[in-house]
Structures are given as structure tokens and as C-alpha cells.
Amino acid sequence: MMYAMLQRTLLMLMLVVGFVGLNAQSMKISDPVKYNDYIVEQQNHIGDELLKLIAMFDALPEDQTVATDQLDVIISTAKTSIVNLNNLKPIANEFGMKQAAIDLFTFYKGTMDTDYRTVLDQLYAETPDMELLQGILVKIQEEEAAVDQKFQGAQQKFSSHHNIQLEENERQQEFDDAEEGN
Numbered sequence: 001m002m003y004a005m006l007q008r009t010l011l012m013l014m015l016v017v018g019f020v021g022l023n024a025q026s027m028k029i030s031d032p033v034k035y036n037d038y039i040v041e042q043q044n045h046i047g048d049e050l051l052k053l054i055a056m057f058d059a060l061p062e063d064q065t066v067a068t069d070q071l072d073v074i075i076s077t078a079k080t081s082i083v084n085l086n087n088l089k090p091i092a093n094e095f096g097m098k099q100a101a102i103d104l105f106t107f108y109k110g111t112m113d114t115d116y117r118t119v120l121d122q123l124y125a126e127t128p129d130m131e132l133l134q135g136i137l138v139k140i141q142e143e144e145a146a147v148d149q150k151f152q153g154a155q156q157k158f159s160s161h162h163n164i165q166l167e168e169n170e171r172q173q174e175f176d177d178a179e180e181g182n
Contacts, residue, residue, distance in 0.1 A: 028089040032162035035091045036155065039101045040169065042081035046108055047171045049074045053116075057123070064124045071112055071120065078109035093161050097154040100147070107147045115140055 029035045053070045061067055082105045085098055115136050122128040159166045 025087050026089055027084075027087050029091065032091060032158070033164055035088075035094070036097075036158065036162075036164060036166075038088065039085065039097065039155075042084055042105070043101065044169070044171055046074065046077050046081055046105060047169075047174075049077050050108070051171070051174055060123060064120060067120050067124075068117070071116055074112045075109050078105050078112065081105050082109065093158070095154045095157040095161070097151070097158045100151040100154040104147045104151045107144060111140055111143070 029038055049070070053067065053074060056067050056070060082102055085102050085105070088098060090098055119133060119136055122133050155166065158164070
């Protein structure tokens with residue numbers, strides 16, 4: 001009898017802990033402005049780390065590990081942002097914006113782990129293959145444009161439907177400057 005009671009108590013405790021854990025993992029944002037802001041915040045976390053890597057391209061650290069470590073930070077940040085968005089409950093009339101953001105962040109995670117590793121290897125090579133580098137950069141730009149356009153389109157539909165005035169993301173100017181070498 002004592003054993004059965006202990007089992008029921010443990011089972012009840014496990015159910016309570018499991019329920020609390022599930023609630024902690026999912027997030028609900030009802031306000032459309034806050035919903036949009038949360039997604040953009042996740043994007044900005046990745047963007048901030050990416051800007052740090054781009055800055056390294058101007059003056060490569062002597063030790064390739066420093067640049068590779070920053071690449072790993074970007075990948076980790078993207079993974080965290082993907083998990084955060086997967087745990088975000090969709091809001092009504094969101095027009096696929098959350099999934100488009102997840103697709104964009106998944107692109108960043110994947111390209112950092114493959115293409116950018118190759119870019120770094122080439123930049124640290126005794127004689128970098130400039131043709132290979134150029135091909136990778138063109139491929140990245142084309143692929144990013146497609147997933148970014150999908151995200152921006154969904155975000156525009158979302159903001160129009162919810163009467164939200166979108167502001168230009170300040171990091172976009174930083175990326176534009178970095179691309180131009182400013």
C-alpha cells in the first residue's frame with residue numbers, strides 16, 4: 001500500500017513537472033506589434049553576431065580559430081532563435097511570417113556551417129581560390145534573397161492586416177555598409 005501511494009505521488013509529481021516544463025517551453029504573444037517585434041528581435045540577435053564576423057573579414061585575426069569561434073556563435077544563436085520561434089504560438093492572421101522567419105534563420109544556420117566555413121578556410125589558405133570564393137558569395141546572396149523576400153512578404157502582409165507601421169531595421173544599414181566596404 002505504501003509503495004502504491006509512493007508511486008502515485010511520484011507519477012503526480014512527474015505530471016506536474018512535465019506540465020510546467022511544457023508551459024515554460026511555449027510562448028504566446030497576442031499583441032501583433034509585440035509578436036512582430038519578438039520575431040525581429042530574434043533576427044537581430046543573429047544579425048548582431050553576423051556583423052561581428054563580417055568585421056573580421058576586414059582584418060582577419062591571425063588565428064583562424066577566432067573567426068571559426070564567431071561562426072559557431074552565429075550558428076548557436078540561429079539555433080536558439082529557431083527554437084524560440086518554434087516555441088512561439090502562432091497569432092491569428094500571421095500569414096506564415098513565423099515559418100518564413102524560421103526558414104530564414106535555418107538558412108543562416110546552414111550557410112554558416114557550410115559555405116562560410118569554406119569561405120574562412122579559403123581566406124586563411126596560402127593561395128585562396130578567388131573563383132571559388134566568388135561563386136560561394138553569389139550562391140549565398142541568391143539563396144538569402146529568396147528566403148528573405150519570403151519573410152519580408154509575409155511580414156508586410158501581417159503588418160498591413162494588423163495596421164502596423166513597419167520601421168526599417170537599423171541593422172540593415174549596417175549590412176549595406178558592410179557589403180559596400182564602409
